[in-house]
Amino acid sequence: MTPTAGPRPGGRSARIQQAVRASARALLEWHERADITVPMIATDAGVTPSTIYRRWGDINEVFADVSIEQLRPDAPPRETGSLRGDLTAWSQEYLEEMSTSVGRAALRDVLMSDDQALAPDGTKKFKCAFFCRTQIDVILARWPEASAVDGDSVVDHVVAPIVYRILFDLEPLSLLRVSELVDQVLAPKVSV
């Protein structure tokens, strides 16, 4: 999912990584995924195909690398004035983003990657799961009354059903249902 040896920021490695990602993204706008090859990306990015094979392994890893960047949150969770409001807003926005064709494809790309991505905390969980958990933990840390709320419960009862239904093409959860799931996670722990 990421090159084996981490690139130095701004170094040649990092420039290659950025160029390859940008080319993959650009090609995806005009071609079916199945029609894109490593040599096509290499030509567009101005690198050799063997550079890509050496650093990513195969084309699925290139797509996964692009996708993980799309799944990375670009801002802390929105502040709404309450614990319940923050969790509901984040969950509903997560549902909306992941339900798009881009979001679905990104989730599947990440799962298609064999890479056991090391999360920033050194654990082996997938980075996109780590991204979710980090956003949830930021919200829980904002509110003293959240001390009784277990981040794992939010993952199991809110994130998991959102993602499971998207991946397996079940009826997606409604925004109302997402807010009910948040209420249920908070209900026994927090009086609101």
Add this chain to the structure above:
Amino acid sequence: MTPTAGPRPGGRSARIQQAVRASARALLEWHERADITVPMIATDAGVTPSTIYRRWGDINEVFADVSIEQLRPDAPPRETGSLRGDLTAWSQEYLEEMSTSVGRAALRDVLMSDDQALAPDGTKKFKCAFFCRTQIDVILARWPEASAVDGDSVVDHVVAPIVYRILFDLEPLSLLRVSELVDQVLAPKVSV
């Protein structure tokens, strides 16, 4: 995931399908998945590669087809003498099966398949999600007190966290935690 035109049972189509599945399974016992090609399967199964390309599309679809057979339940859910017992036993066995390397690979194969598998009821949900739902519905139909229990809730609060954690390499749920999740789904609806 399945050939575009459904094979007549027992006909030539069905025999080809069985032979290709059997060869793919056999090759998987001796080779890394990435080393197996359509021509290898074709040779082993005694068909032409073009037969496989025409009927399955690509190698990922062949693997998905094999995996969906592994995910298909081979018996109705075990009877334990109570609604809670039946749901707990099924959920714990599902966790155990899906947590194996075979189960994980099968789930990922199915997701890697582009095929929008038509479930037996004509909807587009993935067959493995349909299998789960069917087993849950069989259990709920056994017990009059389950009339207040929504099958969707069991999917969202029991199946989804089991699968999400497996797919994203989070700490798997414990058997105890699975039984707690079942208790929580039943708690507001069923006095036990």
